[in-house]
Amino acid sequence: MAKFFSEREIRAIAVFLPLAGLLVLGVVLVRPKADPAAALRAEAEMEERADTLVMRPFDPNTVDYDGLRRLGLSKHEAVSLLKYRAAGKIFRIPEDLTLCYGIDDSLFRRLEPYVRIGRKYAIAPQEFRRGRVVAEPMPPSRxxxxxxxxxxxxxxxxxxxxxxxxxxxxxxxxxxxxxxxxxxxxxxxxxxxxxxxxxxxFPERQTAPIDEPVEINTADSAALRSVVGIGERTVVSILNYRGRLGGFVCVEQLAEVPGVTERNYEKILKQICCDSCEIRKIDVNFATPKALGRHPYIPPQTLRKLLKKRQLKGGWSTAEELIEDKILTREEAARLAPYLRFGTRSGSDDE
Known part of the structure; x- marks a missing residue:
């Protein structure tokens, strides 16, 4: 019977297999074991750092332990910086922080925008010019x-x-x-x-007296911008809301516009007027669901009830019928009524 291996190959295998077994056993024994307690401590330290993070300007030559902790440094990193300083080291430029054991590059990049070296330690130019060295920030006052x-x-x-x-x-x-x-x-x-x-x-805006108030339903962006209290963003909000609403019935509706503050509202009321004849009405009997849903006074829940009842009933003749059918409350109907038209099949305009 033919042999698959020579005697020399058999001896080599006999030597290799025990060595391989010893190598595997060594890897298993030497491999570091997981330490759940250490992992929990590290996680708790990271959570503590995140909860106390308050980024603000600081001078590494004078900041104390609590200040370093509020900046997001761990206990080890804060103590390391203080030991470095206690050894007589001075931070003269922000990059000196990277020389401190425990401050790695990622931490330095996060801290760099907030480093303020005081005039006592900062490297000043040979010909000192006022304002070149940033002093420690002073607390703001009104x-x-x-x-x-x-x-x-x-x-x-x-x-x-x-x-x-x-x-x-x-x-x-x-x-x-x-x-x-x-x-x-x-x-x-x-x-x-x-x-x-x-x-x-803020200073008071000095403007010339308004000869005529601005009519809010026909005013363009330039006319609205001339009103004291209406800024560029508020102009856009007013025009968008006016388009969805169909126009303002009274000037008090301006308080519903997003971005109009209570302070500005009082100023604006003295400079505008409202012509309710300029409002655009919507035909409740024939308008599309999209046109009805665009109106800010018709929320989605009311729209669903209205469309369902309109499909069954066909339409309405007055706002009072919408109240009787429990589609609108009396308050909702009073607010929406100026914008409604009750068309008939013979003379309706789809919107």
Whole structure:
């Protein structure tokens, strides 16, 4: 019977198999075991860091342990930075943070926008020029927006030098009289505007007396924009709402427009009027579901009841019938009635 392996090959296999077994056994024994407790501690530390995260400007030469923890640093990272500083090290530029053991590149990139090196330690140019070194941000206080300086906006950490100068030019050219116009400035982000809002004192807009009030149903965007209290965004909201509504029956409906604040509403009422003859009515008996559903006074639930009853009944002659059929309440009917027309099959206009 022929042999499959030579004696030399058999001896080699006999030596290899025990060695392979020992190697597998070593890998199994040396492999690190999972430590559930360590994993839970790491997860708890990450959750604690996320819950206390408050990004704000800081000086790494003076910030304390609690301040570092509020910035999102772990306990190990915060203690590492404090030990580095206790050893006599000084942070002169933001990049010096990367020399601190425990501050990796990803953490540095997150902290870099908020690093403010105080004038005492910062590397100043050979020929010092005022304003080159950013001082530690000062806490903001209430200020008038029409007289505030670029230097103050920089000092409280709201804007950079270029942003502050661009903001002052924008303000002097166009004027800023409310939060909507402040957000319209291209160098002011929504987050910065929200942070500054509690401290801003807006100037009163000085306008020439209005000879005639603006008729809100026929006014175009330019005419609406001339009304004190109506900004660019509010103009768009008014035009969109007027289109869905079919026109305003009374000026008080302006309070329903998104973006019209209570403060601006009082100003606007003195400068507008309303001609209810200009409103556009909708034929409740023949209008398409899309046309009916577009009206802000006909919510989806009311629309479903109306269409179902119209299919069975054919239509109505008065708003009172809509109340009797329990499609509208008396209050809803009173609000919607000026916009309804009850057409007949012989003379109806589909909308």
């Amino acid at each position: 200020f008038r927006l029409d007289t505030v300086s670029a230097r103050y906006l920089r000092a409280i950490g709201a804007l950079s030098k270029r942003q502050a100068e661009a903001f002052i030019r924008w303000r002097d050219l166009s004027g800023i009289y409310d939060m909507e116009e402040l957000r319209a400035c291209y160098v002011v982000s929504d987050s910065v505007a929200a942070a500054l809002e509690p401290y801003i004192i």
